[in-house]
Amino acid sequence: MRKIERKNLVDAIEKMIIDANMNLDLKMVIRLKLAMEKENSPVAKSILSEIIENQDIARDQSIPMCQDTGVAVFFVDIGNQIFLDFNLEDAINESVRNAYNNGYLRKSVVNHPLERKNTMDNTPAIIHIKQVISDNICVLMAAKGAGSENMSAMKMLTPSAGRQGIIDFVLKTVIDAGGRACPPIIIGLGIGGNFEKVTEIAKEAIFRDLDDQAINPIDRALEIDLLEQVNNLDIGPMGLKGNTTCIAVKVNSYPCHIASLPVAVNIQCHAARHKEIILRGELI
């Protein structure tokens, strides 16, 4: 077994949150640069150039790349050989509290959806924990802004809607979002499961590495087709037209009921502030 000390975990996750807000994943930067080279529209080119410049400034000056520093979302895989003598969710919320205060990140969480008093420390985070076979804890984190999250959607299709029904729903969701999701976007598409599972796997999909391709050939074919079809919509960077609406489509699927075809589209804006850390702790 390995033991992870609470303070080590809290500090590492605090650092990761601040880093996520100021250092856009280099793979995303490369994709944005490639898209800029391929763009036909001068307006789209100039917007992509400004997005790239903006994240350069954020990185160089250690400031958040967007004013909406988001809700902190976590997917945590905890190994069966890891021993913790503390509550993991409480520890992660402490990291969020520390990061949003010490990193001067905007606090964007309200206590109750109708009362709407700011909790003043960006807690509670949204935390998904899963046990896996390993000797470490893998923590994936995203600072998820409201612009793209608000444009996300789910629908319980009937099985007869099939593949085309899924494609139509994704295209409609992206068209409805337009510039409000701050494109170029990443699309996380969940298909299957049930009402709650489909949104979780759609969210998990946007956490996947940009180079990652779905293993299931049906899902992979959807990733390829949807990327092309979304980029043909001429929405473009920030909704001002162009052929760069989407950087990547990631599809996650799950078995479902014979009478259901749940679909969820989670949209990630160009400020794809995702980070990953792996903690091993000490042998005990």
Ligand code: SF4
């Ligand atoms: S959608 Fe993304 S880029 Fe747009 S304001 Fe929100 S966090 Fe910022």
